[in-house]
Amino acid sequence: MQSENLLLGAIEAGGTKFLCGIADRDGHIIRQQRISTTVPADTLGAASAFFAQAGADLGPLSAFSIGSFGPLSLNPVAGDYGCITSTPKVGWQDVDLLGHFSPIVGAPMAIDTDVNCAAVGERLFGSGQGLDTFCYVTVGTGIGVGLLIDGAPHGGANHPEVGHIRLPRAAGDDLFPGICPFHGDCLEGLACGPAMRARWGVPAEQLPPDHPGWDIEADYLAGLCATLSYVVRPDRIIIGGGVMEAPDMYDRVRRALTIKLAGYDASMRSLQMDDYIAVPTAGASAGLTGALALAYRTATRQWPMHWSVGRPSFPAQSSLSGAALA
Amino acid sequence: MQSENLLLGAIEAGGTKFLCGIADRDGHIIRQQRISTTVPADTLGAASAFFAQAGADLGPLSAFSIGSFGPLSLNPVAGDYGCITSTPKVGWQDVDLLGHFSPIVGAPMAIDTDVNCAAVGERLFGSGQGLDTFCYVTVGTGIGVGLLIDGAPHGGANHPEVGHIRLPRAAGDDLFPGICPFHGDCLEGLACGPAMRARWGVPAEQLPPDHPGWDIEADYLAGLCATLSYVVRPDRIIIGGGVMEAPDMYDRVRRALTIKLAGYDASMRSLQMDDYIAVPTAGASAGLTGALALAYRTATRQWPMHWSVGRPSFPAQSSLSGAALA
Numbered sequence: 001m002q003s004e005n006l007l008l009g010a011i012e013a014g015g016t017k018f019l020c021g022i023a024d025r026d027g028h029i030i031r032q033q034r035i036s037t038t039v040p041a042d043t044l045g046a047a048s049a050f051f052a053q054a055g056a057d058l059g060p061l062s063a064f065s066i067g068s069f070g071p072l073s074l075n076p077v078a079g080d081y082g083c084i085t086s087t088p089k090v091g092w093q094d095v096d097l098l099g100h101f102s103p104i105v106g107a108p109m110a111i112d113t114d115v116n117c118a119a120v121g122e123r124l125f126g127s128g129q130g131l132d133t134f135c136y137v138t139v140g141t142g143i144g145v146g147l148l149i150d151g152a153p154h155g156g157a158n159h160p161e162v163g164h165i166r167l168p169r170a171a172g173d174d175l176f177p178g179i180c181p182f183h184g185d186c187l188e189g190l191a192c193g194p195a196m197r198a199r200w201g202v203p204a205e206q207l208p209p210d211h212p213g214w215d216i217e218a219d220y221l222a223g224l225c226a227t228l229s230y231v232v233r234p235d236r237i238i239i240g241g242g243v244m245e246a247p248d249m250y251d252r253v254r255r256a257l258t259i260k261l262a263g264y265d266a267s268m269r270s271l272q273m274d275d276y277i278a279v280p281t282a283g284a285s286a287g288l289t290g291a292l293a294l295a296y297r298t299a300t301r302q303w304p305m306h307w308s309v310g311r312p313s314f315p316a317q318s319s320l321s322g323a324a325l326a
Numbered sequence: 327m328q329s330e331n332l333l334l335g336a337i338e339a340g341g342t343k344f345l346c347g348i349a350d351r352d353g354h355i356i357r358q359q360r361i362s363t364t365v366p367a368d369t370l371g372a373a374s375a376f377f378a379q380a381g382a383d384l385g386p387l388s389a390f391s392i393g394s395f396g397p398l399s400l401n402p403v404a405g406d407y408g409c410i411t412s413t414p415k416v417g418w419q420d421v422d423l424l425g426h427f428s429p430i431v432g433a434p435m436a437i438d439t440d441v442n443c444a445a446v447g448e449r450l451f452g453s454g455q456g457l458d459t460f461c462y463v464t465v466g467t468g469i470g471v472g473l474l475i476d477g478a479p480h481g482g483a484n485h486p487e488v489g490h491i492r493l494p495r496a497a498g499d500d501l502f503p504g505i506c507p508f509h510g511d512c513l514e515g516l517a518c519g520p521a522m523r524a525r526w527g528v529p530a531e532q533l534p535p536d537h538p539g540w541d542i543e544a545d546y547l548a549g550l551c552a553t554l555s556y557v558v559r560p561d562r563i564i565i566g567g568g569v570m571e572a573p574d575m576y577d578r579v580r581r582a583l584t585i586k587l588a589g590y591d592a593s594m595r596s597l598q599m600d601d602y603i604a605v606p607t608a609g610a611s612a613g614l615t616g617a618l619a620l621a622y623r624t625a626t627r628q629w630p631m632h633w634s635v636g637r638p639s640f641p642a643q644s645s646l647s648g649a650a651l652a
Contacts, residue, residue, distance in 0.1 A: 071591045077592070085592040124430050133482040147557075149475055149482070156459040156475070156559035160591035162552070166549065166586075168494050223492065230491050231473075231557045233482035264508040265397045266411040267484035291608040301515075 006299055009051055009061040009105060010291035013068035013091055013097065014114060014195030015141065018043055019285070020050045022058065025291045027124075027307035031059065032288075040095045048104050055105075063299035064105040066097055067117025067291035074111065074159050082111050088181060110298040112291075115146030116153035118280070121146055122238055124308045126282025131235040135228045136280070137162075138241035139221065143188040147232060151303070153294075165227055170219035172212060173199075191220035193243050209247045215256075221314040222256030225277065229261065229268060238292065240280035253277055332625055333388040335377055336617035339394035339423065340440060341467065343417055344369055345611070346376045348384060351451075351616045353633035356384065360615075363500030364374060366421050374430050381431075382432065389625035390431040392423055392619035393443025400437065400485050408437050414507060436624040438617075441472030442479035444606075446616030448564055450634045452608025457561040461554045462606070463488075464567035467473055467546065469514040473558060477629070479620075489514040491553055496545035498538060501524075517546035519569050535573045541582075544575065551603065555594060566606040579603055 006025035011018055018035040031054055035046045055061065071078040071087060081099025098111055118134035122128035128136070128148060138148040146164035147154035153162065164186045172189070175201045180189030189195060196204040200213050207213050225237050244250065254273040261268050280286065289307075296304040332351035337344055344361040361372045365601060381387065399406040408424025424437055445462035448454035454474060455461070464471040471488035473480035474646055481484065490512045499516070502525045506515030517523060522530040526539050533539050551563050570576065580599040587594050606612065615633075620628040 071593070073592060075593065079591065086590070145557075149480065150478070152474065153474070154558075157561045158559050158591070160559050163556075163558045164590060165553050166494050168492050182588045183586075189525060227491050227553060227557070230487045230489075230555070231471075232480075233484050233486050235483045260509075262508045264412070264490060265484070265487060266399060267397070267401065268407065268487075 005257030005268075006062045006063075006277030006296065007058060007060070008292050009300070010063040010294040010295050011047060011066045011068075011101075011287060012114065012117065012285075012287035012291055013037075013066055014287070015069050018047050019048050019288045021292060022054050022061075023286050023295075025296070025304075027292060027296070027304060029288075029292075030034075039091050042156035044095075044097075044100050050099065051101065051104050061105050061107040061295075063108045063110070063295040064101060065110040065112075065117075065291045065295035065298060067103070067112055067114045067287050067294070068097055069114050069204060070159065071160060072097075072113060074113075075157060082109075107181050107268070108298045110294050112153055112155070112157045113144070113146060115144040116155075116159065117146070117147045117294060117304075118282075118287045118304075119146035119238075120153060121282045121288075122280055122290075123151075124282070124293060124304070125291065126280055126286060127236065127238045127278045128282075129308060134234045134236040134238060135232060137145065137224065137228075137237060137239040139191070139239065139243040140193050140241035142192050143159075145224075145228070147234075150231070158309050161190070162224070162228070165224070166222060167223040167227070167313065170216045170223075173216045173219075177265060187220060187224055191217055191224075191243075193241075196243070204243055204246065207246075213244060214249070214252060215245065217246075218256045221253045222260055225253065225257045226260045229257075236276055236278050238278050238280050244279075250277060250279065282318065297324055298299055329393065331401065332388045333384060334434075334621040334625070335390040336393075336549055336614060336618055336621050337373060337392045337444065338426075338613035339363075339392055339613075340613070341395050344373050344467030346373050346541070347614050348380050348387075349388060349621075351630075353599060353615065353618060353622075353630055355614075355618075356463050365417050368599060370401075370421075370423075375425065377427065377430050387431050387621075389434045389436070389621040390427060391428070391436040391438075391443075391617045391621035391624060393438055393440045393613050393620070394423055394439055396485065397487060398423075398424070398439060398485060400439075400481055401483060401545070408435075409601060419448050419521065434549075434569045434624045438479055438481070438618050439470070439485045440613055441470040441473070442474075442481075442485065443616030444608075444613045444628075445472035445564075445629070446479060446619050447608045447614075448616075449477075449618060450604055450608070450615060450630070452606055452612060453562065453564045453604045454608075455634060458565060460560045460562040461556065461558060461564060463547075463550065463554075463565040465565065465569040467569035468518050468521050469550070471550075471554070471564045473505060477559070486493060488550070489518070490556070491548060491550070493549040493553070496542045496549075497540045499545075514552055517543055517550075517569075519567075522569070530572065533572075539589040540575070540578060543569065543572075544578035544582045547575075547579045547584055551583045552586045553577065555583075559593075560589050561604055562604050564604050564606050569604075576605065 008023045020029040084095045143163035178185030282309030334349045346515035348357040410421045504511030504515030
């Protein structure tokens, strides 16, 4: 495949919107459309129309990729490869994403989680630049974690589902049963945005800054970071999502994590917490950019590391919680 | 480097013994010596003498590798690279393993954890054959976890320390404070062999099969397997070590893990537990073999996948707990 002629298509498929885009070999977005996520027939139909029109106007795609909410089946030899599987999102269970777009795009295809694609976007343009192994966490309607390991999004037998790990209860949080339909009080069941709302009776953004709910939340997120540190031993943990926009959340998590690690292991004692627990800085389109990069890799077998050249390089160090709120 | 002339040296450095070996390009061990782990001067001195004599008799090594207990510093740019760091093993803190052997072997060197080397051994000759991503767990005087990810031992910024994750308390285990000097009731603090002895007042092997301690132990190990499943999403989790030799432990862990996963995610629902939670089958020298394979890779930049050809292939499926006890 001559990279000069690359035409890349991708979708960032989220629970609220599908962001469809076409880019050239340098990652410049030529055409883009936002489609609301409603029922599969309407949303997928509108996305198909976008790519059909793009094909008519611009010519055939070189490769196509989707970064989607899940759980997904990502094992290429599984019968349901490329499908959304047991999502709680009504109407979207067992939807065959790849299969839907296959006849329309007529090009090599790839699919990964929304969080892995966002992690790729952070590596190219954001707080993951220059790092081979890091975690990308988003805390909002759910808790999602993407893993870049040795420079590639981690899959394995299927994709990780780190939001569903279990942790000890935070002090003062013994009674709330959790809201995960599968596990009750797994991490997501205790600490996603809707769990905060269910526990306190008001949306998280209405809790005052000195409400004890924030220390409980920071304890769980620090517990997540401790587990990621012990299992993945990343260079950095990038955390975003609506819940992290609360005042002082990054420093609360950093303080709680320092206590939890308890001085274990020289390499962990030397962590600079302001640098280790970082704000995402690749912008709102990190997921689409990462999905386009995955399409690039599908076409060329290489990651488009040249995409970040000439673009603004964002600082990843120091206390950026202020910047995240700006 | 012509692989025909390869001469490989390696040490499996454990808390009880140092196993030193020399192998040819096909992984056949030419010379081997077992040295008791006492104080560093004596143990390292005896190991040095072994490799010096081997060099005089057989010629210079092509590469040399160590698989060691830890924690280790494995970041090549760190000032203490190749050292044992904050181990509780008396006298072995801050011992510079690589530095000690560097002037003796005069060859390219590598170092990794004992559990990562054992995982490499399992991939070549044992229950990891044919798998790209799996976990190797050993439950004995500590809880160690090696990770093979995409066919390579996982490092990151340093090596994982999965034994120190925290999990919710098992039912009936609310009072025992745990024995980890850093974290108290982390997984290792609650579930390694010495923790069982501290909790029940007798060594684990003296607990009767119907003692409630075994269900508590299985709960913690299943909690570890659930976390590994959600974070790493491995093809298999291989568990060995003295604690697993208790009657019915594999099936206890499998049953507890099935309950903990709670039917989440199509790819996890379809796990065959007899296959997923497996016995190690590469034998007692898996760690040394893995360290020799790491030396091979250091010399040639490739893993010696041909080593397993012509050797007995062990079954990795089905309920092998009986075989593990044989």
